[in-house]
Amino acid sequence: MDQKKENACRFNQAASAMCPRIKYLLLQLPEAVRAETSEIRLRVNKPISLWSSGSTWFLTENGVTLLPERGIRAEKADIYESFRILCSYSVYSHQEQICEGYVTLHGGHRVGLGGTAVMHGNMITGMKDITSLNIRVARQMNGCADQLLQMVGNLNGGLLLAGPPASGKTTLLRDIARQLSSGVFDRINKVTVVDERGEICGACQGEYGNDLGPCCDVLDGFPKATGMLFALRSLSPEYIICDELGTQQETDALVQSVNAGTAVIASIHAGSFSELTARAQARALLQSGAFARVALLERGKPGRVKALVKAGDLLAQTGGGCVSDFCGGSGGLSASA
Amino acid sequence: MCLIFAGAAAGCLQARKLRERRDQLRAFLKFLSEAKTEIAFAAVPVDEILERYGRCLHFLAPYFYARESGKEFTQAWKAAADSRTLSPRDRTLLRDFGNGFGATDMQGQQAHCSLYEEMTRKELEDAEEDYRKKGRLYRMLGVCAGAMLALVLI
Numbered sequence: 001m002d003q004k005k006e007n008a009c010r011f012n013q014a015a016s017a018m019c020p021r022i023k024y025l026l027l028q029l030p031e032a033v034r035a036e037t038s039e040i041r042l043r044v045n046k047p048i049s050l051w052s053s054g055s056t057w058f059l060t061e062n063g064v065t066l067l068p069e070r071g072i073r074a075e076k077a078d079i080y081e082s083f084r085i086l087c088s089y090s091v092y093s094h095q096e097q098i099c100e101g102y103v104t105l106h107g108g109h110r111v112g113l114g115g116t117a118v119m120h121g122n123m124i125t126g127m128k129d130i131t132s133l134n135i136r137v138a139r140q141m142n143g144c145a146d147q148l149l150q151m152v153g154n155l156n157g158g159l160l161l162a163g164p165p166a167s168g169k170t171t172l173l174r175d176i177a178r179q180l181s182s183g184v185f186d187r188i189n190k191v192t193v194v195d196e197r198g199e200i201c202g203a204c205q206g207e208y209g210n211d212l213g214p215c216c217d218v219l220d221g222f223p224k225a226t227g228m229l230f231a232l233r234s235l236s237p238e239y240i241i242c243d244e245l246g247t248q249q250e251t252d253a254l255v256q257s258v259n260a261g262t263a264v265i266a267s268i269h270a271g272s273f274s275e276l277t278a279r280a281q282a283r284a285l286l287q288s289g290a291f292a293r294v295a296l297l298e299r300g301k302p303g304r305v306k307a308l309v310k311a312g313d314l315l316a317q318t319g320g321g322c323v324s325d326f327c328g329g330s331g332g333l334s335a336s337a
Numbered sequence: 338m339c340l341i342f343a344g345a346a347a348g349c350l351q352a353r354k355l356r357e358r359r360d361q362l363r364a365f366l367k368f369l370s371e372a373k374t375e376i377a378f379a380a381v382p383v384d385e386i387l388e389r390y391g392r393c394l395h396f397l398a399p400y401f402y403a404r405e406s407g408k409e410f411t412q413a414w415k416a417a418a419d420s421r422t423l424s425p426r427d428r429t430l431l432r433d434f435g436n437g438f439g440a441t442d443m444q445g446q447q448a449h450c451s452l453y454e455e456m457t458r459k460e461l462e463d464a465e466e467d468y469r470k471k472g473r474l475y476r477m478l479g480v481c482a483g484a485m486l487a488l489v490l491i
Contacts, residue, residue, distance in 0.1 A: 085410075
């Protein structure tokens with residue numbers, strides 16, 4: 001199946017979690033539109049929008065338009081029904097994810113939720129009156145990590161992928177896992193994916209929605225810190241792959257992984273190197289020694305590397321207080337591995 | 338004799354309807370209790386609960402049929418709750434239960450199931466009372482009506 005058809009199929013899979021009225025319209029869209037769309041957004045009484053290659057389109061009875069006033073509006077009932085469908089009519093079985101503001105669908109598609117928080121003391125215990133849904137279509141883009149892997153050459157020292165939202169970090173991690181575990185890149189390696197949100201493997205009832213190669217173990221739903229230690233104890237991986245690091249616990253677990261001879265490949269949110277190093281937690285990650293290199297990704301097509309630097313260089317420059325030099329651009333630091 | 342038997346059969350049929358309602362309400366009460374346990378201890382999704390424990394509930398047959406033909410849960414449940422074989426009160430009970438089943442968090446579902454357990458228990462008491470009182474009455478009436486008709490015709 002070519003990439004376009006594959007992407008359209010994944011769009012269909014994500015659109016199937018919508019209420020029948022909206023699902024019908026989404027599935028009627030031309031294949032080209034379905035293949036390009038990376039987000040479907042529903043907001044109460046607002047036109048249904050599709051985010052595709054940097055532009056926003058609005059859903060109509062006959063296709064899509066650029067004019068919001070012509071778009072079909074999502075009713076409150078549509079959103080409520082869609083919310084129930086994407087929870088498989090069992091909201092309680094997704095309670096923990098809902099408290100974190102999302103629900104993951106079969107295939108790894110993540111649905112971000114907007115609504116009113118239900119608080120118990122200082123804790124969010126749920127979400128009510130759902131007012132918006134953002135369905136992010138997860139794609140498997142085999143080969144999207146080629147450029148990065150060629151630039152890095154050797155992943156033994158660990159790699160941190162930094163990028164803004166929708167820069168394809170998870171898609172890239174998925175392809176790195178596949179290439180490492182299937183021997184496409186180098187030899188066949190033992191890989192463990194710690195997939196807290198179920199986005200990398202797209203697991204559902206014990207089956208993977210995405211191809212992560214023949215030698216990849218998945219710890220689905222495990223908190224990253226626990227999962228990393230669990231993997232070290234019982235799965236003896238050569239590489240541990242996980243998404244969106246950030247907490248102190250995760251940094252501590254990371255230090256243990258590094259000292260156990262396992263390379264870690266992970267992602268983190270940051271629009272530039274200066275944004276990355278401005279965060280204490282991100283600096284702690286770099287100082288842990290778990291990552292020899294840091295790749296900064298560009299928003300848009302997954303796998304587009306804006307810059308690649310040595311973590312040590314990044315820390316040294318930050319120590320000098322001149323982080324603004326790291327912003328954007330591919331000059332200076334790019335591909336300096 | 339045929340007329341007497343026919344009358345008795347009609348009476349038994351009516352009495353059987355009352356007994357079936359009682360039995361189905363008992364089964365639904367058991368289902369609610371099982372659903373509550375599955376939700377509390379394993380967060381088992383609604384579809385799986387229905388698959389495991391709902392197959393013995395005859396009035397849910399339209400639900401399973403609709404699900405197997407690709408209908409969403411809401412539409413499928415509506416098909417079962419709108420069934421003409423149920424009394425209007427049971428239809429309302431089933432429809433309202435379905436509207437909230439799976440729609441809230443764990444605590445909400447516990448409360449939802451408990452509420453409907455209570456309501457079903459009340460309906461069951463009424464159904465048992467109906468069967469006790471009216472069951473015998475229908476059978477007697479059937480025989481008597483058959484005998485009367487036979488006498489008139491003779």
